[in-house]
Amino acid sequence: MNDTASNLPPGSQGIDAFAEAIGNHAGILRKVAATYCSTEHDRADLIQDILVQLLAARGSYDPQRPLSTWMYRLALNVAISQVRSRYRQARVLVPIEDDHLEVAGPGADHEGRQERALLDRAMHGLDPLNRAIMLLYLDGYSQAQIGEIVGISASNAGTKIARIKQQLRSAIGLSVNQEF
Amino acid sequence: MTMDTNLADLRRVLGDLETGQAGPDISAILAAAKLRPHRSAGIALARLAQGQLWQICAGAAIMLAGTATWSSQLGAMGLLFASGVLFHLLGAVMIACAVMIRMLAQRVDLGGPVLETQLRMARVERIAAFEGWVLGMGWCFLWIPAGAALFYLLSGFDLFSLGGSGLWIGCNVAVGVLIIAVLRWVRDMAAESGNVGLAQTIDGALTGQRVRDASAALAEIHTFAA
Incomplete structure (x- = not known):
């Protein structure tokens, strides 16, 4: 595209x-x-x-x-x-x-709702700006691209991603695979 | 919900949204949006900019009323103070603030970097909240001058000529304090009767809740930027 x-x-x-x-x-x-x-x-x-x-x-x-x-x-x-x-x-x-x-x-879409609940659960505890970082990260954007969209440096974006992962790990038991 | 939520699961949820397997029908919403492309969206900044137009109109009306009152009564010190100083100034301040806030709001580029745009938006909203609170609270102390100016416009009689300036200023302050006391009483009654919405609205108006909200939002953005 x-x-x-x-x-x-x-x-x-x-x-x-x-x-x-x-x-x-x-x-x-x-x-x-x-x-x-x-x-x-x-x-x-x-x-x-x-x-x-x-x-x-x-x-x-x-x-x-x-x-x-x-x-x-x-x-x-x-x-x-x-x-x-x-x-x-x-x-x-x-x-x-x-x-x-x-x-x-x-006609309730239980599966769709469960999936959305998964996303809600992950994002709920994050403030709006950190949600933006997490969304872009999950969408596959690089740290440099995240920095460009949000208006911070790539290294700062990387630091924030690490902090968010840590926060999610302790808040909702997020497990982080090797690929991430 | 398992405690072992995986980032890959979250990515899969987003992936479903990418392909349109979930979420609202964008094409239908887009077709509707194309019919009114210049309609301001329901975001706070757009509403704020639109609201300033009303404030400019109100400010102009107040200025005109003030001018009409004192211009023919330059010898009447009470009216000169009430309508000339207070209302002429109030109208001018309302217009100046509205023009400034509208310009600041319109200069915010929503397509700009998120952090910078959010900072600009939060600053504009805090300025508008502070201005709204000051002008709103100011009206508690403006009813007597407003009433006297209106009375003069309708009857041609200067109520302030009935007493000294000290008496009218004292009455004005007393009425302002009384209005605030009545608002607090209504707030307490609403809270006791379970009308939490009304109680919070009055409380917010009296204590500048919007200013605190805007300041908190700005602080949150500064913390993120640090």
């Missing part, structure tokens, strides 16, 4: 072509939403907000740079902002989690 949108003129990308390029990287949006939201409703809301911002900000995208890096930056910034807003609102209004209502539903 071409990771840039270099076929598009800078600053004036047509919305259809740009939307198609974004659609080719839709996995990024699902991953960010799964990392920062625990209900289906919140995930859909977050993805919608990210998509609106991506389309609105398309003029500032530099087609010579990887689209996935830009998408990850924007998606993470929107997601972290939403998480902080939700935290503030939750102090006043605590909503019933959709997933709790779905548990006994006839």
Whole structure:
């Protein structure tokens, strides 16, 4: 998959072509939403907000740079902002989690929910910025790429990954294979 | 859930999301988003920037009301103080703050590096929270000047001419303290009756909860950056 949108003129990308390029990287949006939201409703809301911002900000995208890096930056910034807003609102209004209502539903996707719970469990104890690091790490990005997206040095990214692994090991019994 | 969660399991979950086996239908959401590409998303910064437009309008209205009151009554010291100093200044401060916050919010590039962008966002939100708290609390002490200016606009009579400046300033402070005391009483009653939401809202407004939240977010980002 071409990771840039270099076929598009800078600053004036047509919305259809740009939307198609974004659609080719839709996995990024699902991953960010799964990392920062625990209900289906919140995930859909977050993805919608990210998509609106991506389309609105398309003029500032530099087609010579990887689209996935830009998408990850924007998606993470929107997601972290939403998480902080939700935290503030939750102090006043605590909503019933959709997933709790779905548990006994006839078409409930128990396997999918268990997998999401696995991700929730790993991410729950991390602050929003460390979640971003962990997400990028799990998605296979190098320390240098993580540093570029988050805005820290590669060595700092490596240090933070090691700390997060340690935190997960003691918090949820995460086992770390040799490959990692 | 086993205690032996593996990083490979987590990567598999993310891998399923990559291929679209799980999660929301992106193409449907994208099609809807294309229909309104310039609609501001529901992120706090966009709402903040939009909210400043209302503040600019309110500030302009307050300034105009203040000007209309004192411009024809330059000899009336009370009105000059009430509407000229307080309201003209209040309106100008509201407009200046709103313009500054809106500019800062619009200069945040969401496509920039996450740490730098989050720092900028947190700074803007803290400035806005502090400004909102100061202006909001300030209104506890502005009801008498506001009432006098409104009364003058409607009837042409300067209420401040009935007493010395000291009396009106004293009344103003007393009313402000009374409003705060009443708010605290309502907060306590709400808490006792189980209306936690109302109690927390009033408590937050009185104690600057938004400022503390914004400061805590900024501190968290600084800690991460260190």
